[in-house]
Amino acid sequence: MQKLYxxxxxxxxxxxxxxxxxxxxxxxxxxxxxxxxxxxxxxxxEKAIVGFPKAKVEFDECNDTITKITLGHKRWxxxxxxxxxxxRMVHIPRxxxxxxxxxxxxxxxxxxxxxxxxxLPAGADFLELxxxxxxxxxxxxxxxxxxxxxxxxxxGLVTGLGWTVYNYRHDNQYGIQxxxxxxxxxxxxxxxxxxxKIVASYLNIPLxxxxxxxxxxxxxxxxxxxxxxxxxxxxxxxxxxYADGDKQKSRDDININPFQYxxxxxxxxxxxxxxxxxxxxxxxxxxxxxxxxxxxxGLTLVNF
Numbered sequence: 001m002q003k004l005y006x007x008x009x010x011x012x013x014x015x016x017x018x019x020x021x022x023x024x025x026x027x028x029x030x031x032x033x034x035x036x037x038x039x040x041x042x043x044x045x046e047k048a049i050v051g052f053p054k055a056k057v058e059f060d061e062c063n064d065t066i067t068k069i070t071l072g073h074k075r076w077x078x079x080x081x082x083x084x085x086x087x088r089m090v091h092i093p094r095x096x097x098x099x100x101x102x103x104x105x106x107x108x109x110x111x112x113x114x115x116x117x118x119x120l121p122a123g124a125d126f127l128e129l130x131x132x133x134x135x136x137x138x139x140x141x142x143x144x145x146x147x148x149x150x151x152x153x154x155x156g157l158v159t160g161l162g163w164t165v166y167n168y169r170h171d172n173q174y175g176i177q178x179x180x181x182x183x184x185x186x187x188x189x190x191x192x193x194x195x196x197k198i199v200a201s202y203l204n205i206p207l208x209x210x211x212x213x214x215x216x217x218x219x220x221x222x223x224x225x226x227x228x229x230x231x232x233x234x235x236x237x238x239x240x241x242y243a244d245g246d247k248q249k250s251r252d253d254i255n256i257n258p259f260q261y262x263x264x265x266x267x268x269x270x271x272x273x274x275x276x277x278x279x280x281x282x283x284x285x286x287x288x289x290x291x292x293x294x295x296x297x298g299l300t301l302v303n304f
Contacts, residue, residue: 107298
């Protein structure tokens with residue numbers, strides 16, 4: 001009867017697990033037709049196993065845990081005690097170090113003056129920000145992890161590739177242009193302006209050292225990472241919205257720095273994850289605009 005019970009569970013689970021793994025199997029099959037992962041069945045008089053990588057069902061009639069269902073890093077155990085069947089979930093510790101970079105981040109962006117404080121340099125009033133509406137959005141698509149320990153899995157290096165869009169919002173009567181000397185300046189506008197902004201996007205590559213604090217179950221509950229990043233500009237533009245509703249968008253070069261580099265810090269506890277970045281490079285090219293240093297602070301909404 002127990003084997004029949006297990007067989008029913010296997011019959012229900014295996015098709016869904018096959019669908020979940022089909023994409024991985026097809027990719028492996030493309031690389032080597034002789035090494036495609038398939039369902040493996042192992043059975044003797046006392047035990048039966050049906051499964052494949054990251055998913056399997058186990059039956060053992062000589063153990064109180066009569067059935068184990070494993071999906072990824074979680075395992076459900078069906079335990080038979082006193083003519084009752086109880087179910088418990090067990091977390092399976094990860095086999096390799098995995099850091100926190102890939103995902104979606106949302107934050108506020110701003111900049112500091114040459115003294116690394118909140119004051120703007122002389123003649124840079126046209127860059128005064130509406131800091132509550134200046135946002136940075138990052139989509140970090142790629143991540144590569146390098147574990148630094150042989151036995152433990154909670155310290156390592158993290159790198160990858162991310163795309164960030166910085167939206168610097170200004171509420172003033174200036175348009176941002178370049179004069180005949182090639183310097184960025186604020187050109188006063190006579191017509192009432194509702195808002196204006198600078199938008200710049202960069203591809204960034206970080207190198208972070210991360211330390212994690214695992215729980216009693218060897219599961220990461222908190223982490224801190226710090227390091228440096230560098231990036232190159234994909235594009236930039238300015239946009240003005242007038243009070244009468246008209247809009248003006250320009251992709252003219254206003255000397256936005258084609259490269260950026262700086263420091264990055266991340267801290268997290270369970271679902272709460274914060275980050276901060278600070279540029280050692282200026283927003284504008286050296287000598288071609290006000291000396292200001294961008295920074296951003298925000299939340300990691302989701303990790304991939």
